[in-house]
Amino acid sequence: EAQVTQNPRYLITVTGKKLTVTCSQNMNHEYMSWYRQDPGLGLRQIYYSMNVEVTDKGDVPEGYKVSRKEKRNFPLILESPSPNQTSLYFCASRLTRSTSGAQFFGPGTRLTVL
Amino acid sequence: KQEVTQIPAALSVPEGENLVLNCSFTDSAIYNLQWFRQDPGKGLTSLLLIQSSQREQTSGRLNASLDKSSGRSTLYIAASQPGDSATYLCAVCVYNDMRFGAGTRLTVKP
Numbered sequence: 001e002a003q004v005t006q007n008p009r010y011l012i013t014v015t016g017k018k019l020t021v022t023c024s025q026n027m028n029h030e031y032m033s034w035y036r037q038d039p040g041l042g043l044r045q046i047y048y049s050m051n052v053e054v055t056d057k058g059d060v061p062e063g064y065k066v067s068r069k070e071k072r073n074f075p076l077i078l079e080s081p082s083p084n085q086t087s088l089y090f091c092a093s094r095l096t097r098s099t100s101g102a103q104f105f106g107p108g109t110r111l112t113v114l
Numbered sequence: 115k116q117e118v119t120q121i122p123a124a125l126s127v128p129e130g131e132n133l134v135l136n137c138s139f140t141d142s143a144i145y146n147l148q149w150f151r152q153d154p155g156k157g158l159t160s161l162l163l164i165q166s167s168q169r170e171q172t173s174g175r176l177n178a179s180l181d182k183s184s185g186r187s188t189l190y191i192a193a194s195q196p197g198d199s200a201t202y203l204c205a206v207c208v209y210n211d212m213r214f215g216a217g218t219r220l221t222v223k224p
Contacts, residue, residue: 107157
């Protein structure tokens with residue numbers, strides 16, 4: 001089954017404790033991205049990757065890092081989480097950045113930073 | 115910069131009614147437009163995808179239209195059911211990103 005998976009689905013952590021949210025897709029997609037969703041603000045792009053070893057900032061990249069060492073994986077790293085990073089996070093992928101195909105979303109990771 | 119607006123922000127209707135959700139976007143240079151459904155605290159379920167060259171798409175009781183020149187899309191839901199209660203998100207796919215509207219929260223009352 002074609003899908004985007006994220007882990008963990010739920011995470012409660014404390015300020016400053018480094019964490020990684022994993023994202024994996026099995027569709028051989030080149031383009032992957034991370035979004036955060038906050039009440040009243042909708043979904044906003046954090047980082048995106050056009051292919052292996054190619055990443056770039058989205059609208060709200062501060063406090064986040066990403067890497068794209070393999071085509072299928074695109075982890076989101078919070079080096080020193082803060083309470084304002086409490087949010088619902090979604091990973092997404094599509095074939096290429098210039099495709100007219102659908103974008104697929106993971107199930108979401110609900111992060112709480114105390 | 116592409117901006118996506120959805121009206122109304124919330125809508126409450128009795129079961130059985132037909133309804134229309136509206137989406138507008140500021141830049142017509144899009145690859146496609148997708149409508150999603152999101153249940154509270156859950157992920158995004160893709161409902162319909164309209165390519166930039168298409169005018170509409172249908173799936174069951176759902177019909178989505180696209181008028182790229184005027185920057186508008188509508189999602190028509192026929193014979194609404196309580197199970198349709200959710201937030202509906204419109205998103206336009208552009209070169210490096212997908213821009214979302216804030217959503218319409220739909221409640222269908224039995």
